[in-house]
Each structure stands twice: as structure tokens, then as C-alpha cells.
Amino acid sequence: MQSIPPRPDAAARAALLDELENEYPLLVRSLLGRSLLGREIPLLRLGEGGTHVLYVGAHHGAEGMTAAFLLRFLSEFLSAYRAGRSVEGINPTFLLSVRTLWIVPALNPDGVELVERGLSSSGFLSERIRQMNGGSDDTSEWQANARGVDLNHNYDAGFRAYKGVESSLGILGGSPTRYSGEYPESEPETAALARFVRSVPLSMILSFHTQGREIYFTSGGRALPYQAAVAARFASMTGYRAAVPSGAASYGGLTDWAVGRMGVPSFTVECGEGKNPLPAAAFAPEWHRLRPLLFRAPLYAAPLERKKENKAE
Ligand SMILES: [Zn+2]
Structure with missing residues (x-):
């Protein structure tokens, strides 16, 4: 097995998935959708249990390390x-008889590519991206997608309220970070993920970001039953802090929408500490903090009655 770079670009992720797919018939690989620039957004499936758990990485370009964790x-x-081995107290064979795991390693492949491979990775949008980037060629901290939309502000939760926050931050259009887009799910990446969340009866969503070593789980300050207790368990596994977001962080995110509108317990896990993108050296110590959560979280996903999407705001 080839080693996984701490911040894998699209080619490294694809090569690894090719290898895993060839080696393990258990792994079912499909396409969640495509990015604005046409890059594939792979969706991996393990198992056929009745309770479904989704792991999502790299909503943000400078958070490619989350794809490496997944x-x-x-x-x-x-x-x-x-090998029939247990890991972190979990027996994979048993787990997959009762759970289905879905993994999207990188929802924002164009943003990750801008950080890892630079402006020239964005093809015909390069000039437009340079403008959104204040005229600079340095995209090493780019968070948005290739249209300058911050995917984790583009879900349908508090979208209108955030527009006011956004303009007070001086963000009026496409930007390296924090611009929410013209309307919810306007971007191919968020539209694809939202379609998936609506079509599969998920019992848990884990959305991985860097950094801060915090776990968010509320929408507008409210959580679903048991979420606070589960977040506390996740916090004790990782040493992260279970927290309620404030300010610009609390609008339009996947967790805001999934908890507030879809009735799906969702957790935003901010891995690592420091400044994005985290350096390669951060990978190994953080992996050890995160590993128990990655393996054990599905045990905390309970079969749920499918709720109707709540459109009211
Ligand atoms: Zn993020």
C-alpha cells in the first residue's frame, strides 16, 4: 500500500483509491458528483447495515489534511x-453488518488543488480566481471553491441572516473565504452532497475541518436529542472540546443545515491546531487523536425515523 501524503492532491487521492478498489472488493466506489471545474468527487461505501453514517472531508481548500485522515x-x-482484526475496540465485520459507512474524502477538489498545486490548476478560471484573490497568485490559503464560494456557508440554514454578516465583513462576492454564494446549494459540490443527504436515510454526519480541536453540533444554538452527550463522548475520545459556534461560523454550514432542517445528527470536527493549511508534520500526532473517533463514531449512530425536511426559517 502506498503511503498517503499528509495533504494529498487529486492525483494522489485517485491513485490511492484505485489501489484500494483493486485490492478490496468490499469497497464500493461511485461518484457523488463533479466540481465546478469538472473534477470527480468520489463517494466510497462500506457495508450494508441498516444505519447509515456519512464522513465528509475538505469542504475547504486549505484543509486537505482531512482527506488524508479519511x-x-x-x-x-x-x-x-x-485480517479479521479489531481496531480501536471495533470489529469491522460486525460493524458493517449493522452500519453502512459512506465516505467523501474531499468535497472541494478544486479548492484543495488551488492550495496544493497553485493557481495554474484552475484552468480557464485562473484569471478570475486571481482577481478574487486580490490580484495575488498565492492561493496557498484558499478555502472556497473555484467560483469563490465558501461551501460550508452555502447550505440552506441561516442563509439570509448570514448575508448581513457577510457584507459587514466586506465580502460582496466571490472570495477566498466566507462568501456564501448567490443562493443555497448554488454550487455543484454542495448540490451533490445535499442531494445525497436527502436520498439516503443518514443517522449521523461527521464533517471534518481543520483547525481548532473543537466539535460543533448545533444549529442556531440547538441540537437534536442525545447530540450533546454524543459530542461529549467524541470530545473525550479525542481530547477536543465540544463547543457551540459563534459569529460567522454559525451560518450555512453542513451541520447547521443537517441538524436544523434535515433532522440528521451532524458533527463538525475541527482537527489539529495552528494555521491552515496545517503543516505535514501535524498529520501523525493528529491522526492518533482522531483515530478512536473515526472508528467508534458509528456506534453512536442510532436508527432514526426519517423526518421531513423543515423548510421554515
Ligand atoms: Zn473548514
């Missing part, structure tokens, strides 16, 4: 499954 998890899970 790919390492996938790789270790498959290897343990084949």
Missing part, C-alpha cells in the same frame, strides 16, 4: 476487515 481511516478499516 483515506487513512478507509485504508486501515479495509485492512483490518480482511
